[in-house]
Amino acid sequence: EDQVTQSPEALRLQEGESSSLNCSYTVSGLRGLFWYRQDPGKGPEFLFTLYSAGEEKEKERLKATLTKKESFLHITAPKPEDSATYLCAVQAVGYSTLTFGKGTMLLVSP
C-alpha cells in the first residue's frame, strides 16, 4: 500500500528564515511525486511534479527535490504570503490516482 508521510505537521518561520519540508514515501513504483499548496477555504493548487531521483524544480522561493525515498520542499527567504498548507502526493506506476500526505501547515510571520 502506498504511503506518504509529511513532516513537520506545522512549521512557524520568521520572514526570511529559510527551511525545508519533508515528504517521505513508500510506493511500489513511482510514476510521479506532486507538491500542492492549499490556502484556507480553497482547493489545493498545483506546484510541482517530480519523476525521478535527482530531479529538482524551482518556482520563485520554492525548490522541490526528490530522492528514492523522500522529497524536500525548500523555502528560501519566505514571506508571509507563503503561509499555507503544503501537500505532497505520489502516483504509482499503472495507477491514475494519487495518495496524499496530511500536509505541513506553514506560518510565516513578518
Place this chain on the structure above:
Amino acid sequence: SAVISQKPSRDICQRGTSLTIQCQVDSQVTMMFWYRQQPGQSLTLIATANQGSEATYESGFVIDKFPISRPNLTFSTLTVSNMSPEDSSIYLCSFKGGGNEKLFFGSGTQLSVL
C-alpha cells in the same frame, strides 16, 4: 488551464438529509475525481467518475452513500446521502489536466452536519 467551479462552497445540514455537490469544468475532461478532506487527515479519494460508465469507488466508500453522476465530459455531481455528523468534512472535485499529469481542484464544499 481549465477552470473548475464547485458549489455550494459550504452548507450546514441536518442529520438524515442529503446534499448534492456540483462540479463544472470549462473544458471536456475524461476523468473526474471526488475527494474528502477531514480535519487533520489527508485527502482521501472517494471515487473516480468517468463519463458514460459507473463511478469506481475506493475501499470504504459505497455508491448508496455517495452516489455520483457524470452526465457529460464537463460536469459531475456527488451526493452525500443520509448524512450523519461523521460526514462533516470538506469535499473536493478534481480532474486531470496539463497532459493528464496534474490534478486540478475545485474550491471545495465545507459540509457541517448537525
